[in-house]
Amino acid sequence: xxxxxxxxxxxxxxxxxxxxxxxxxxxxxxxxxxxxxxxxxxxxxxxxxxxxxxxxxxxxxxxxxxxxxxxxxxxxxxxxxxxxxxxxxxxxxxxxxxxxxxxxxxxxxxxxxxxxxxxxxxxxxxxxxxxxxxxxxxxxxxxxxxxxxxxxxxxxxxxxxxxxxxxxxxxxxxxxxxxxxxxxxxxxxxxxxxxxxxxxxxxxxxxxxxxxxxxxxxxxxxxxxxxx
Amino acid sequence: xxxxxxxxxxxxxxxxxxxxxxxxxxxxxxxxxxxxxxxxxxxxxxxxxxxxxxxxxxxxxxxxxxxxxxxxxxxxxxxxxxxxxxxxxxxxxxxxxxxxxxxxxxxxxxxxxxxxxxxxxxxxxxxxxxxxxxxxxxxxxxxxxxxxxxxxxxxxxxxxxxxxxxxxxxxxxxxxxxxxxxxx
Numbered sequence: 402x403x404x405x406x407x408x409x410x411x412x413x414x415x416x417x418x419x420x421x422x423x424x425x426x427x428x429x430x431x432x433x434x435x436x437x438x439x440x441x442x443x444x445x446x447x448x449x450x451x452x453x454x455x456x457x458x459x460x461x462x463x464x465x466x467x468x469x470x471x472x473x474x475x476x477x478x479x480x481x482x483x484x485x486x487x488x489x490x491x492x493x494x495x496x497x498x499x500x501x502x503x504x505x506x507x508x509x510x511x512x513x514x515x516x517x518x519x520x521x522x523x524x525x526x527x528x529x530x531x532x533x534x535x536x537x538x539x540x541x542x543x544x545x546x547x548x549x550x551x552x553x554x555x556x557x558x559x560x561x562x563x564x565x566x567x568x569x570x571x572x573x574x575x576x577x578x579x580x581x582x583x584x585x586x587x588x589x590x591x592x593x594x595x596x597x598x599x600x601x602x603x604x605x606x607x608x609x610x611x612x613x614x615x616x617x618x619x620x621x622x623x624x625x626x627x628x629x
Numbered sequence: 630x631x632x633x634x635x636x637x638x639x640x641x642x643x644x645x646x647x648x649x650x651x652x653x654x655x656x657x658x659x660x661x662x663x664x665x666x667x668x669x670x671x672x673x674x675x676x677x678x679x680x681x682x683x684x685x686x687x688x689x690x691x692x693x694x695x696x697x698x699x700x701x702x703x704x705x706x707x708x709x710x711x712x713x714x715x716x717x718x719x720x721x722x723x724x725x726x727x728x729x730x731x732x733x734x735x736x737x738x739x740x741x742x743x744x745x746x747x748x749x750x751x752x753x754x755x756x757x758x759x760x761x762x763x764x765x766x767x768x769x770x771x772x773x774x775x776x777x778x779x780x781x782x783x784x785x786x787x788x789x790x791x792x793x794x795x796x797x798x799x800x801x802x803x804x805x806x807x808x809x810x811x812x813x
């Protein structure tokens with residue numbers, strides 16, 4: 402109840418802070434920095450506690466051997482979607498749209514995504530889980546972050562050459578599924594959440610069968626993941 | 630309570646029983662993202678790598694931060710909410726491991742070693758190359774698993790769906806190639 406009141410009270414704040422100085426996200430005042438830090442601590446702790454900062458958990462998800470992290474991510478998306486659009490409709494100021502819907506540069510998203518996927522499988526971390534894993538002391542996660550710094554600056558230095566190809570065509574603007582469908586976003590979010598939950602239950606059945614089928618492998622697998 | 634019931638019913642989590650279950654963890658992460666959006670902005674990470682690069686360039690006196698259009702137009706010079714989020718993520722990983730177990734100094738994951746041996750240089754080369762591709766790709770697309778998938782799909786952004794399908798397709802294919810012929 403208090404949390405809900407707090408969230409509503411913050412809505413007007415967010416509307417202001419999101420439009421702060423060029424390029425900044427979420428504001429630069431002390432309160433924004435402190436809340437950002439605390440939110441980050443919760444985010445990093447949740448990733449670590451759920452096993453998302455584990456190389457084996459990520460790679461075994463991509464190998465379709467253990468779908469735990471996929472289920473975790475999908476449930477987080479479903480909960481976040483309903484949560485965001487619920488707060489959005491309560492706040493009544495188009496909060497989610499105000500924070501910014503990612504632009505639909507089709508070429509950028511597909512090319513960037515395909516490159517990202519190769520890095521994901523090689524590193525066994527993504528840019529965020531590498532940070533939590535690094536905090537845990539995993540040295541290869543720190544090396545992944547260093548590689549990330551190198552990749553990011555290389556992108557900056559090559560941006561002018563690749564940008565026209567990436568963003569010149571197939572640019573559809575800041576498209577949102579609810580706008581495209583002409584439907585109420587909360588209704589779309591709830592519907593998507595229902596589909597996700599059904600899909601996760603299906604994945605869970607597959608996962609349960611898979612793990613039950615290879616019971617000797619389960620022990621071995623457990624040893625691999627538990628040692629991170 | 631029902632959340633933990635379902636989670637404890639998930640087999641194969643025996644050795645990892647110290648972990649939080651996927652259902653409980655997923656719900657908490659979704660609520661955290663709701664809180665983030667309601668207070669400041671959606672969870673996201675990858676821009677911070679460029680922020681740190683920009684910081685290093687400014688510290689060594691490079692003129693790139695002012696002459697390069699990408700840096701001067703897209704990357705802020707002052708610490709913002711999003712930067713603190715990344716700082717917090719490192720601290721959060723540390724604190725969770727400190728309190729609940731999991732602090733380590735391991736360099737080579739067991740699964741990796743079972744395929745490629747326990748050579749540190751080999752693992753570090755792959756981790757570095759992986760990190761490079763992660764951020765090169767993420768900055769092309771304008772976000773990573775956090776900003777475009779966790780937050781983007783939740784915001785119902787079509788961009789998030791396209792990125793999610795792309796990273797899963799490429800990640801699954803690559804992981805299967807790396808571990809081809811391996812049963813476990």
